[in-house]
Amino acid sequence: MSLLVLTHADCRRHTPPEGHPERPERLDAALRGIDEIKSHRQRPAEPAQHSQLLLAHGPNYLNSLENLAAAGNRVSLDSDTHLGPGSLRAASLAAGAACQGVDEVMRDAGQSAFAIVRPPGHHAESARAMGFCFYNSIAIAALHAVETHGLDRVAVCDFDVHHGNGTEAILAGNSKTLFLSSHQSPLYPGTGQPDAPHADNVRNHTLPTGSGSNEFRELWLEHLLPELEQYRPQLILVSAGFDAHWRDPLAQLELKDEDYYWIGDQLKALARKSANGRLVASLEGGYDLKGLKESVLAFGEGIE
Numbered sequence: 001m002s003l004l005v006l007t008h009a010d011c012r013r014h015t016p017p018e019g020h021p022e023r024p025e026r027l028d029a030a031l032r033g034i035d036e037i038k039s040h041r042q043r044p045a046e047p048a049q050h051s052q053l054l055l056a057h058g059p060n061y062l063n064s065l066e067n068l069a070a071a072g073n074r075v076s077l078d079s080d081t082h083l084g085p086g087s088l089r090a091a092s093l094a095a096g097a098a099c100q101g102v103d104e105v106m107r108d109a110g111q112s113a114f115a116i117v118r119p120p121g122h123h124a125e126s127a128r129a130m131g132f133c134f135y136n137s138i139a140i141a142a143l144h145a146v147e148t149h150g151l152d153r154v155a156v157c158d159f160d161v162h163h164g165n166g167t168e169a170i171l172a173g174n175s176k177t178l179f180l181s182s183h184q185s186p187l188y189p190g191t192g193q194p195d196a197p198h199a200d201n202v203r204n205h206t207l208p209t210g211s212g213s214n215e216f217r218e219l220w221l222e223h224l225l226p227e228l229e230q231y232r233p234q235l236i237l238v239s240a241g242f243d244a245h246w247r248d249p250l251a252q253l254e255l256k257d258e259d260y261y262w263i264g265d266q267l268k269a270l271a272r273k274s275a276n277g278r279l280v281a282s283l284e285g286g287y288d289l290k291g292l293k294e295s296v297l298a299f300g301e302g303i304e
């Protein structure tokens, strides 16, 4: 049992306008949950290298973000994605932490890594910031695992309540990755319908509004976990969003703390089966501070 946590205080420096749900206090709440796992080890996150960001994003997009940041102004990239002076530093640490997590579990497969970072990343597309996200940390980490460590089967599991449209768009058609997602529908961003045409390496499953523990677990037991097991992943990456929690203000699912222990435990069991236990999670959503703290604790114990 070993859990490595990658985090950095500068992830607080991304400061959206007052009242925005994706606020710096989320980092503290998540870390309060982690602190209750006595056996965990913590290491400072390092920023992503430019070459790592380029695995998932176009050079023009990266340059435009850097130019906006260099000007020092606050810029709204969409109605809820706001770039300020500390935003790119935080986003770069978030993406870098996910890549570090991959490097660490490739070096020592027995452990799990958990990037406790913000802003989240799974809505960011190759050339578009959206939904609180600038750099798609989990897609960058998946492509880093393929490029740097030569893996052929990297699975990305996304149980955030929202569909990871950016991750899907970036990884679609990449034969060395598999993207699996469960998400509430209808809900932002409106993508991820199971019957929509999509690439062979994409598995989308939806939960209707009001679904709780039973519906969530049944969906994973009947569909997502068998699909993941059949893939025989060499590495499992997790977009760990906790906004399907019953307390969360942005969605209408009814998951409890123990459901996050359950999914963590299930994913870690499959990681042990085909991937020597290699599992790396990156914090995505979760906007009620108490719900986030308890969910992070439960999930962290599940993957430990």
Ligand SMILES: [Zn+2]
Binding pocket: 160, 161, 162, 241, 243, 284, 285, 286
């Ligand atoms: Zn979300």
